[in-house]
Amino acid sequence: xxxxxxxxxxTTEELDRAEKDxxxxxxxxxxxxxxxxxxxxxxxxxxxxxxxxxxQFLLNETDVELEFLxxxxxxxxxxxxxGYSAEEVKTVARQLRATPWEQLAAHYDPxxxxxxxxxxRIWDVNGEDWxxxxxxxxxxxxxxxxxxxLGAFMxxxx
Numbered sequence: 808x809x810x811x812x813x814x815x816x817x818t819t820e821e822l823d824r825a826e827k828d829x830x831x832x833x834x835x836x837x838x839x840x841x842x843x844x845x846x847x848x849x850x851x852x853x854x855x856x857x858x859x860x861x862x863q864f865l866l867n868e869t870d871v872e873l874e875f876l877x878x879x880x881x882x883x884x885x886x887x888x889x890g891y892s893a894e895e896v897k898t899v900a901r902q903l904r905a906t907p908w909e910q911l912a913a914h915y916d917p918x919x920x921x922x923x924x925x926x927x928r929i930w931d932v933n934g935e936d937w938x939x940x941x942x943x944x945x946x947x948x949x950x951x952x953x954x955x956x957l958g959a960f961m962x963x964x965x
Contacts, residue, residue, distance in 0.1 A: 810926060811964045812859040812875055814891075814948055815839060816851040816957035822890045825882050825960070832882050832890075836960050851957070853948035858941035860926035861934060865911040865942075871902040879961055891959040900953035903946045908939050 815836065817825075825832030839850075855862065859875050866873055879889035891899070915938070917930035952959055 809857050809965075810860075811854070811856050811962075813840075813854040813856075813962045813964075814852060814952075814959045816948075816952045816955065817890065817960045819893055819958060821960075822892065822958045825888075825890055826880070829882050829884075829888070832960070833888055836888060836962060840962075851948050851951040851955070853944045855941050855945065857927045858938055861920065861930065861938045862911075862941055862945065864920055864923070864925045865914050865938065868914040869906050869910055871899070871906050873899050873902070875961070876963065879959075882960075887963050887965075889961040889963070891961065893953075893956055893958045896949055896958050897953040900946075900949035903949050908942055911942060912939065 821832075821835070825835075855875075863875055872878075876886075879891040879895065882888040882890050912935060915930075915935050917934060920930040920934075921928055949959075
């Protein structure tokens with residue numbers, strides 16, 4: 808087990824309902840992951856798995872204003888489910904698109920990441936390629952969600 812972060816696209820109506828009924832939101836998100844039976848065809852999604860903290864380390868050195876564990880609005884009190892409005896998704900998408908991987912990669916420092924205990928502390932073994940793939944997927948997710956006018960649910964499992 809470990810700490811994982813995932814995003815799925817969400818309509819404004821779903822996010823509004825989630826704020827009013829967090830238990831509905833929890834069931835909705837986990838049903839989506841269990842079945843992928845969804846009323847919105849090809850709903851964008853991305854699973855960052857354990858890569859989120861490495862990406863956060865790199866994003867902190869850029870102009871991208873995305874903090875995985877601080878942004879969005881909490882839906883569940885235990886900190887495992889958050890919502891991002893369509894406007895927030897659009898803003899993040901714009902920032903990510905303006906930030907090429909090379910800008911993040913310039914700050915990749917395995918020794919510093921291990922020293923700072925960036926989860927999951929495997930950065931000295933091919934971590935840069937692992938993060939580049941995750942970043943590409945993150946940019947794609949936010950871009951696709953923004954183009955469709957969607958917000959997002961973010962799950963944090965620990």
